[in-house]
Amino acid sequence: MIFGAILAGGTGTRMGNIEKPKQFLLLGDKPIIIHTIEKFYINNSFEKIIVLCPKNWIKYTEDLINKYITNSDSLNNSDKIEVIEGGNLRNETIMNAISYIETNYKLTDEDIIVTHDSVRPFITHRILTENIKYAAEYDACDTVIPATDTIVETKDNKFISNIPNRKNMFQGQTPQSFKINKIKTLYNKISDKEKHMLTDACKIFSINNKKVFLIEGEVTNIKITYPHDLKVANSILKGY
Structure with a gap:
């Protein structure tokens, strides 16, 4: 079975002085999160779509x-x-999404979860299809685009410590997709300290020395984080 998990837990503090989390702001004539959910909803591959949000925003x-x-x-x-x-x-x-799935369905080693940011509303059918395909084949996959700018690394936030080869650098997007039993097993292997340091689900695989397959994303698959991003998203929407 294929499950979608739309991650809407953020409060949108970087969006500025707003009265509601950014995923509920309007993009065109609908909230951002609705645009995102619709892309999963119309895809017949998904048995269930799980939307995860702050407790006090569930009813909303x-x-x-x-x-x-x-x-x-x-x-x-x-x-x-x-x-x-x-x-x-x-x-x-x-x-939490995986716990819900375990409670309500009989898991097999072939079951897949496709995780996606609620504020990436321009996810395409092609990206979703390839995530499902390659998660089934490789256990884990990540959606990325090639880095177009030079990447500069610093260890003290003052001076350059390294400039890696841009050809080897990619910018991470979502979805990130996994065989459910595999990610659960690897997550339970890492320490509590590592769990709290992780900001990326694919890191669960990499620190366990497991490979993650790369899927080509799209430049329009933007994450709406700042007020400027919402302006860009409205421009993209007009061009659809």
Whole structure:
């Protein structure tokens, strides 16, 4: 089975003085998160879509989904989406999704979870399809685009310590997709200290010396983090 996990646990502090988390801001005539969920919802590969958000925003998220998606669906697939509480950290949120899956489904070693930022609303069908395909083949995959700028490394935030070859550098996007039993096993192997230091789910594989397959992303698959990003996203939306 294929599960989607849309990570909406952030509060959007970098977006500035806003009254609600950034995933609920309007992009065009719909909230950002709705654009994202729709891309998963119309993809028939997904058995279940799990949306993970702060506890006090669960009812609000459910109401948005009912308003924009399930109430307008003539096929009445309202049970395809479930909204649950996320964790304090990104990987805790993913593990909450996995716990939900374990509780409600009989897991096999072939089951896959496709994790995606709720504020990347321009995810394409091609990227989703390739994530599913290569997670099945390689256990884990990450969506990336080639770095276009020179990458500069510093160890003290004052002076350059290294300038790696740009040909070997990529910028990470999402989705990141995994065989569920595999990521759970590897996550349980790492220490609590490592768990709290991790900001990227693929790191769970790399620190366990496991390979992660790279999938080509798209420059339009942007993450809306700052006010400028929302302006860019509205421009992209107009061009669709």
